[in-house]
Amino acid sequence: MDNIIVGIVSGKGGVGKTSLTASLASLAGNDEEFTPIILDCDVDAPNLSIILPPDSDIEPQKDDTYTTIKATFIPDKCVHCRSCIDDHYCEFNALTWDEEKEIPNIDYLKCEGCGACKTLCPEHAFEIHPVKSGEIISYDNKYGSLLIFGKTILGSTTSGKLVSEVKEFAKHSDKYQSSNLTIVDGPPGIGCPVIAMLTGLNYVIAITEPTPSGLHDLVRILELVDQFKIPFSIVVNKADLKSPFQEKFKKYIKDTKYKILGKINFDYAIPEAMSYAEPVVDYAPNSKASISIKEIYKNLKKELKNF
Ligand code: SF4
Ligand code: SF4
Structure with missing residues (x-):
């Protein structure tokens, strides 16, 4: 059988x-x-x-398992232009601005891994990677x-x-x-x-x-x-x-x-x-x-x- x-x-x-x-x-x-x-x-x-x-x-x-993808931020590449915030790269409101360090923060729970930030950042300061999902x-x-x-x-x-x-x-x-x-x-x-x-x-x-x-x-x-x-x-x-x-x-x-x-x-x-x-x-x-x-x-x- x-x-x-x-x-x-x-x-x-x-x-x-x-x-x-x-x-x-x-x-x-x-x-x-x-x-x-x-x-x-x-x-x-x-x-x-x-x-x-x-x-x-x-x-x-x-x-x-690694079935979820999320954005990661590469600080060394960032030139602190603030475009990711001012131009509202993230439709999911996962990006906020760290005033002290002058870099974006990614809210892990809000990030949907859509890749918009990776595509739009002129300095390629975002990458998309699989993360542990379960x-x-x-x-x-x-x-x-x-x-x-x-x-x-x-x-x-x-x-x-x-x-x-x-x-x-x-x-x-x-x-x-x-x-x-x-x-x-x-x-x-x-x-x-x-x-x-x-x-x-x-x-x-x-x-x-x-x-x-x-x-x-x-x-x-x-x-x-x-x-x-x-x-x-x-x-x-x-x-x-x-x-x-x-x-x-x-x-x-x-x-x-x-x-x-x-x-x-x-x-x-x-x-x-x-x-x-x-x-x-x-x-x-x-x-x-x-x-x-x-x-x-x-x-x-x-x-x-x-x-
Ligand atoms: S992550 Fe990219 S868009 Fe955002 S501040 Fe840094 S260089 Fe500018
Ligand atoms: S991958 Fe998409 S959802 Fe995640 S932070 Fe970047 S723009 Fe926002």
């Missing part, structure tokens, strides 16, 4: 994406049919590692799989590129060739990081909840998934929520005929498992939520038989 790549997405944050991913990762890690790799591509807020910590005393491998961290986790995740650092402007680097890193890992399933926890939203995450996926699970914002963001993410022509199904979390919106939500599902992979009713076992930082299928294996997630896993396996 080839390595099948399954992504879990939600247009909206906070609907249970990481919680579902962690449980699916645990179930796949304990399933002799699979040798899974788990990717956390929510690089601006990666927290799957909290629920899937390293196995015993394994030291995680860390690799720096890390890729990997280790064997205690639930039986390799976990790889990216983490941006403050001021990085290239989350999408880091997502692509995480996926490339996984493909070049020793375990990738022997792995037959990759489970990817996606970033929320529909922006650049999600687009980078969706590229090359074989199957998508979109998790949502029957609320106005849940449906609104589900529609947006499925429009995006549709652009990629990736087969997908839906998991409805908090499916039994008492809400006047339930009817509208059910009508949408009925009208679109989208496939429901499974439903998870509200269960205190989920927030409890999260507070103990464990996948709910391990924390409370017999809870209603765990039984539903095991059913979802079984249905997912049926879907993957088509690949």
